[in-house]
Amino acid sequence: MIYLNGKFMPIEEACIPVLDRGFIFGDGVYEVIPVYSRKPFRLIEHLNRLQHSLDGIRLKNPFSNDEWSHLLEQLIAKNDGEDQYIYLHITRGVAKRDHAFPQVPPTIFIMSNPLLPPPAELLVSGASAITATDNRWIRCDVKAISLLPNVLLRQMAVDVQAVETILIRDGFLTEGAASNIFVVKDKMLLAPPKSHLMLPGITYDVVLELAAANQIAHEVREVSETEIRAADEILLTSSTKEIMPITKLDGKPVGNGKPGTMFSQLHDLYQQYKATRMRGFSS
Ligand code: PDD
Numbered sequence: 001m002i003y004l005n006g007k008f009m010p011i012e013e014a015c016i017p018v019l020d021r022g023f024i025f026g027d028g029v030y031e032v033i034p035v036y037s038r039k040p041f042r043l044i045e046h047l048n049r050l051q052h053s054l055d056g057i058r059l060k061n062p063f064s065n066d067e068w069s070h071l072l073e074q075l076i077a078k079n080d081g082e083d084q085y086i087y088l089h090i091t092r093g094v095a096k097r098d099h100a101f102p103q104v105p106p107t108i109f110i111m112s113n114p115l116l117p118p119p120a121e122l123l124v125s126g127a128s129a130i131t132a133t134d135n136r137w138i139r140c141d142v143k144a145i146s147l148l149p150n151v152l153l154r155q156m157a158v159d160v161q162a163v164e165t166i167l168i169r170d171g172f173l174t175e176g177a178a179s180n181i182f183v184v185k186d187k188m189l190l191a192p193p194k195s196h197l198m199l200p201g202i203t204y205d206v207v208l209e210l211a212a213a214n215q216i217a218h219e220v221r222e223v224s225e226t227e228i229r230a231a232d233e234i235l236l237t238s239s240t241k242e243i244m245p246i247t248k249l250d251g252k253p254v255g256n257g258k259p260g261t262m263f264s265q266l267h268d269l270y271q272q273y274k275a276t277r278m279r280g281f282s283s
Contacts, residue, residue, distance in 0.1 A: 001078040003071060003110040008078060011111065020107055022091030025099070026146025028107070029053035034115055034239045035084040037278045038076050041239075043069060045202050049143065050088070052200075056142035059092055062106055075112050083115040085240055089145060118241050123267070126247025126259045127163040129234070131225075132156055134167035134174045134197070141196045153177040164236055164246070166228065169197060173223040176236055180204040181246075184233035184262045189218040203237040210269045216262070233260035243267050 021027035095102030154177035234246035245259035
């Protein structure tokens with residue numbers, strides 16, 4: 001079951017007019033929210049980021065946080081599975097094709113799919129990534145539905161059986177095509193600072209909070225391409241992949257080529273954090 005413009009319905013019945021600005025211009029924003037034990041994870045943080053994205057494209061938020069929360073609760077209840085991931089998408093609506101903003105209601109679409117943990121094999125052996133020049137626009141802090149550059153960059157990885165493309169802009173790490181990236185050197189966890197050049201990841205925040213709370217040495221600062229290539233460990237984070245070790249970069253082993261101690265520690269802390277959150281909180 002999905003939600004479209006005020007109604008719940010089976011996805012097969014959902015239709016969008018061809019003049020929807022999401023279809024014509026990619027004019028919209030989205031969120032991906034993991035749901036564990038039927039409870040949205042870090043919901044307020046996701047809704048705050050949604051507000052930031054809507055502000056970035058000058059589109060009014062159609063709902064209050066309480067209304068979003070109630071809507072998501074209903075959608076989760078209508079779908080199978082304890083763990084799900086919500087995909088929430090708002091476009092500027094349906095109007096005659098003209099770049100200028102129309103005065104029409106937005107299109108609001110929400111679906112929920114089963115959330116599967118990353119394959120155990122990738123956590124045990126690690127995953128491969130490649131690097132590429134970050135050729136996206138300079139508002140990567142907006143979670144825009146116009147993802148063509150990300151799609152092309154991610155496909156470069158898929159073409160060589162890698163899981164992600166790590167992006168480098170002007171000699172420095174930004175993020176992955178669909179994830180945030182951390183680098184570990186000499187037991188120090190390094191994270192690029194949030195800016196308009198990367199998506200402020202919700203999982204990225206959790207990892208930095210866990211590092212701070214558990215006396216894990218960490219620094220938020222620019223990470224150079226040289227540092228990426230000399231890393232002891234590289235970690236990928238996202239709402240659907242959680243924390244994943246990258247053990248091969250551009251065909252060469254990262255560090256000793258195996259998932260490292262920083263990965264194991266953060267992965268365990270993340271699983272514990274999820275479990276406590278699900279026991280004690282509703283979001
Ligand atoms: N993508 N950077 C980019 C470009 C992303 O697309 C994502 C997530 C992230 C990680 O953010 P978070 O931890 O909040 O999921 C960083 C989602 C999962 C997607 O587009 O499917």
